[in-house]
Amino acid sequence: MNMEKVNSVDFGDFVEVFGNVIERCPLAAAAVRSQRPFSDLEDLEKHFCTFIDALPRSGQEGILRCHPHLAGRELQRGTLAAESQREQSAAGLQNPGTDERRRLAKLNAQCRARFGFPFVLVARLRDPAVVARELERRLRCPPAQELRTALGEVKTIGRLRLADLLGADCARL
Amino acid sequence: MNMEKVNSVDFGDFVEVFGNVIERCPLAAAAVRSQRPFSDLEDLEKHFCTFIDALPRSGQEGILRCHPHLAGRELQRGTLAAESQREQSAAGLQNPGTDERRRLAKLNAQCRARFGFPFVLVARLRDPAVVARELERRLRCPPAQELRTALGEVKTIGRLRLADLLGADCARL
Numbered sequence: 155m156n157m158e159k160v161n162s163v164d165f166g167d168f169v170e171v172f173g174n175v176i177e178r179c180p181l182a183a184a185a186v187r188s189q190r191p192f193s194d195l196e197d198l199e200k201h202f203c204t205f206i207d208a209l210p211r212s213g214q215e216g217i218l219r220c221h222p223h224l225a226g227r228e229l230q231r232g233t234l235a236a237e238s239q240r241e242q243s244a245a246g247l248q249n250p251g252t253d254e255r256r257r258l259a260k261l262n263a264q265c266r267a268r269f270g271f272p273f274v275l276v277a278r279l280r281d282p283a284v285v286a287r288e289l290e291r292r293l294r295c296p297p298a299q300e301l302r303t304a305l306g307e308v309k310t311i312g313r314l315r316l317a318d319l320l321g322a323d324c325a326r327l
Numbered sequence: 328m329n330m331e332k333v334n335s336v337d338f339g340d341f342v343e344v345f346g347n348v349i350e351r352c353p354l355a356a357a358a359v360r361s362q363r364p365f366s367d368l369e370d371l372e373k374h375f376c377t378f379i380d381a382l383p384r385s386g387q388e389g390i391l392r393c394h395p396h397l398a399g400r401e402l403q404r405g406t407l408a409a410e411s412q413r414e415q416s417a418a419g420l421q422n423p424g425t426d427e428r429r430r431l432a433k434l435n436a437q438c439r440a441r442f443g444f445p446f447v448l449v450a451r452l453r454d455p456a457v458v459a460r461e462l463e464r465r466l467r468c469p470p471a472q473e474l475r476t477a478l479g480e481v482k483t484i485g486r487l488r489l490a491d492l493l494g495a496d497c498a499r500l
Contacts, residue, residue, distance in 0.1 A: 164439070165392045165439070165443065165444070166392075169392055169393065178353050178354075179353075179354050180351050180352075180393050181351075181352050181354050181355075181386065181389045181390060181393055182354075182389070183389075184388070184389030184390070184391075184392035184393050185382070185383075185385045185386040185388065185389030186385070186389075187385075187388075187389070187392060187443075188384070188385035188388050188389070188443070189385060205385075205386065208382075208383055208386070209358070209381075209382075210358075210381055211361070212358045212359070212360075212361035212362060212378075213354065213358040213378065213381070215357070215358065215360075215361050216354045216355070216356075216357030216358030216359075216360070216361070217354060217357070218357075219338045219339075219342055219357035219360060220342065220353050220354055220357050223339075266337070266338070270338065270360075270361070271338070
C-alpha cells in the first residue's frame with residue numbers, strides 16, 4: 155500500500171485506477187479525488203462512502219441501477235467489468251445448475267419490479283444457495299430498507315476492491 | 328421523438344441509451360430514471376441538470392474530471408466516447424496544425440494545474456482558433472466561476488446529445 159503514490163497521480167490516472175471501486179461510476183472516484191491527500195485506505199474508503207451518502211435518493215437508486223444483474227447474461231458472456239466478473243465467478247455464479255439459474259433469474263426480476271433497481275450483494279463472500287436464500291429474504295423487506303441494505307453491500311464491495319487495488323498499486327499506478 | 332418509449336423501457340436499457348448524456352456518467356441517467364414519467368425533452372433535460380446541481384462541489388468537479396481532454400491524445404487515437412469523438416472532430420480539433428496542437432495542449436495543462444479539472448466546452452459549436460481564445464480567457468477566471476462555466480457547457484452538451492438521441496430514438500431504443 156503506497157498512499158504517497160495515490161496522492162500524487164494526476165486525476166486522469168486516479169479516475170482510471172479507482173473508476174470502478176463503485177461499479178460503473180467513475181464519477182465517484184473523480185469526486186473523491188477532490189478530498190486528497192488521503193491518509194490511508196480507511197480514509198480513502200470513507201470518502202467513497204460519503205459520496206454515496208450525500209446523493210439524493212434518486213442518485214442512490216442510480217448507484218444500484220449501474221450494477222449488473224447477479225448471475226445474469228453479462229456474466230455468462232464475460233462482458234462484465236473485470237471486478238464483477240471475478241467476484242461473481244468466485245461465488246460460483248458463472249455456471250449455476252439450470253434450476254438455480256432459473257431461481258436466481260426469477261428473484262432478480264422480482265427485485266427489479268418491486269424496487270426499481272437490481273439486487274446488489276457481496277458475491278465473493280457467499281455461495282449460490284446462500285445468495286438465493288438471501289435474495290428471498292430481502293425481497294420481502296420495505297423498499298427503504300432494501301435501499302439501505304444494497305448500498306451497504308456497495309460500500310463493502312468498494313472496500314474490498316480498494317484493498318485489492320492498493321495491495322497491487324505498484325502494478326496499476 | 329417518442330417519450331412513451333423513453334418512459335417504458337426498463338432501467339437497463341434506459342441507462343444504456345442515456346448513459347453518456349453526461350460524459351462517462353451512467354449514474355446521472357440511472358438517477359434521472361427515478362423521476363419518470365417524463366413529459367418531453369425539456370423535462371428530461373431538466374432532471375439531468377438537477378442531478379448535477381444537487382451534487383456537492385467535489386461531485387461537480389468530478390463531473391468535469393470524467394471528461395476527456397479537448398484535442399487530446401484520446402481524440403487522435405479515436406478512443407473517445409462516440410459522442411465526444413464526433414463533437415471534437417466536427418470542431419476541427421482532430422487534426423489541428425502543429426502550432427495549434429501545442430497551444431491547446433499547453434492551455435489544457437494550465438487548466439488542469441490551476442483548477443484541478445480539464446476544460447469542458449461545447450466543441451461542436453466552435454472552431455479551433457475560437458476554442459484556443461476562449462480557453463485563454465477562461466484560464467484567467469476565478470476557480471468558482473470556471474466551475475460554473477464548465478458545468479454550463481456540460482449541460483449544453485447534454486441537451487444536444489439528448490436531442491440527438493430522441494431524434495433517433497427508434498433506432499436506439
